Amino acid sequence: MxxxxxxxxxxxxxxxxxxxxxxxxxxxxxxxxxxxxxxxxxxxxxxxxxxxxxxxxxxxxxxxxxxxxxxxxxxxxxxxxxxxxxxxxxxxxxxxxxxxxxxxxxxxxxxLGEAKADDITESVHNFSRRNVCASVSIMQGCNMKCSYCIVPKTRGRETYRSMEDIVAECEALVKNGTKEITLLGQIVNNYGQNTLANGNGKSPFVQLLERIDSIPGLGRIRYMSPHPKGFRRDLIAAHARLAKLCPSVHLPVQSGSDRILKAMRRPYTRARVLFIVEALRNCAPNISLTTDIIVGYPGEGEVDFQETVDLLSAVRFNMAFIFKYSPRVGTISATLPDDVSDDEKDRRNKVLLDIVQRCSIEHNETMVGNEVEVLVEGKAKRGENKLCGHTKYGDKVIFDGHDTLTGEFANVKITNYSTTVLCGELIGV
Ligand code: SF4
Known part of the structure; x- marks a missing residue:
């Protein structure tokens, strides 16, 4: 955002x-x-x-x-x-x-506060240059009240762009050479809630995905970030149906403890998270899953923390952003004692990072020898003649090639890896 x-x-x-x-x-x-x-x-x-x-x-x-x-x-x-x-x-x-x-x-x-005029309808892109990957904001704000979060205060309540407006922006981007679009929203799968109608059992967000999926010339669609609360069957099924929807989902779970989730005012349980994960994996085998976790939330005891450890070990997320809790003035949790010491937050942070790193390395090991399709985003930050891109699963891949390949889908054989990057050889385009 x-x-x-x-x-x-x-x-x-x-x-x-x-x-x-x-x-x-x-x-x-x-x-x-x-x-x-x-x-x-x-x-x-x-x-x-x-x-x-x-x-x-x-x-x-x-x-x-x-x-x-x-x-x-x-x-x-x-x-x-x-x-x-x-x-x-x-x-x-x-x-x-x-x-x-x-x-x-x-x-x-x-x-500050509300804008004088509608601030989210306009396109934000610079069409004088080509963006291989572009983000399209479909809504602003958030109606939830997660106890630790400052976003509802800083960005206000949810407002949605019209579907026509979003689709027109995506079409213009594709015409300008964009191959991958990421739909953005604070709770992206809440798009159109209570303002646009469900159709054939499909939420407005899934209807929007369908329309973008049918844009000729577009290669991939991603979205960021969905809320587990609104992750229903129609969205899960979309991952089996829509050819351009990437098998990659960021599912911010925050904690594996039902007690802490309730204290955070996150309206789902760990059982619900496990259900979503299983359903997604049934629809899209090998789907890549990433998450956000907060450690050291007020009152988080060792039992709660172990439940988060168990959840990460059970799901085996491909990647996770682990945050040490810090009180934000103006939030509900800022009134609670910040009672987990900094040392303990550091320890919990490290334990979870070790799990995520292990899962990531094990995944990357299995990729060696595979041929993958990479959308070439441009030159890599380091290394002469190195190009950089991602697979549809979200794996970052670096390989030798000329930057005229930018914007192409390249076939790359994976030969090596680090914790966060796969390295390979160009096979063809
Ligand atoms: S954490 Fe996400 S869902 Fe919760 S209030 Fe903040 S932006 Fe909204």
Whole structure:
């Protein structure tokens, strides 16, 4: 969602004659797009904003703005934390930024809360260049109240784009050379809930997937992130039916303990998670599953933690983001004692990371010798003549090749691996 917001920033500013530059040294506006989901993210963003404020002082005649969830969450307090900041803009008001910048005299301006106009209908893409993989936001906000989460405060309640609008954006992307589209939403499978009708037992989200699946020239569809609560049979069955829907699902379970899930206000049980996993694997064998876990939530005891260990061992997720709990001001859980020590959070974090790493290595080992189809995304960050892409299962693959292959589906034989990457040889396209 942050990447989408950054794209939106660049696109709305470009349409008003601004230009994104490669270096802070030549910029005349510094805009820091921020995340509030964890304390660490905010600490880093405040540190970076102070660095930019010092740079601004040396350079003179430069503006410094903070955009995104941290702007919304900390609001005017940010001006006290860093007096060098000129403006703050919440994620729902990004569309109002050009007007603000054209307004010469900017002195501690805050654009927060609901946007003056609908901020989610517009496309965020720069069509002057080709994006092999593109993200399309289908909704904003979240109606849930997970006890630890700041998102409903920073992004507001759910609002959905029209299906026509989304499909038109996907068609335009494909026409411009996009081969893979990821549909984005805070709870992506909640799309259209209570506003669009179910049809033939299919939720609005599954109807949307069907329409995008039928766009000629598109190769792959992904979505991020679904909620276990709304993961129903129609979505599971879509993984067996829709040819372009990747066999890869990020299912954020957060904990394996029913007691902690209830305390987190996550309305499902570990049994429900195991049911979804089994049903998905029946529909799409070898489907890749990833997840998010929080360790050290208030009151999480050893028994609760072991239930999470058991869940990770039972499901064998291909990858998991493990977060150490940190209280976020303004959330329900921030009023509870943060009673798991930092050392214990570190220990639990490490135990889970070891499990995930083991599963990942074992999976990667089984891939050696296989031929896989890779959508080539471009040059790899490191290595001469190395290309980088992903399989439909989400495995990252690096191999030798010329960057004219960017945007092609390449057949690659896997020859080696690390914990996170598969390496291979190009067989053909
Ligand atoms: S579902 Fe829960 S964790 Fe996810 S964005 Fe909504 S409130 Fe936050």
């Amino acid at each position: 942050n990447v989408r917001d950054s794209e939106r920033l660049a696109t709305v500013l470009a349409s008003f004659g601004h230009e994104v530059v490669d270096s802070e040294d030549v910029a005349d506006v510094y805009i820091l797009n921020t995340c509030s989901v964890r304390e660490q993210a905010e600490i880093k963003a405040v540190g970076k904003s102070r660095y930019l404020a010092r740079k601004k002082l040396r350079k003179g005649d430069v503006l410094l703005g903070i955009v995104g969830c941290m702007a919304e969450n900390l609001a005017e307090n940010l001006f006290k934390l860093n007096p060098g900041i000129d403006f703050i803009v919440g994620p729902r008001c990004i569309g109002e930024l050009p007007e603000l910048l054209s307004n010469g005299n900017i002195n501690r301006v805050a654009l």
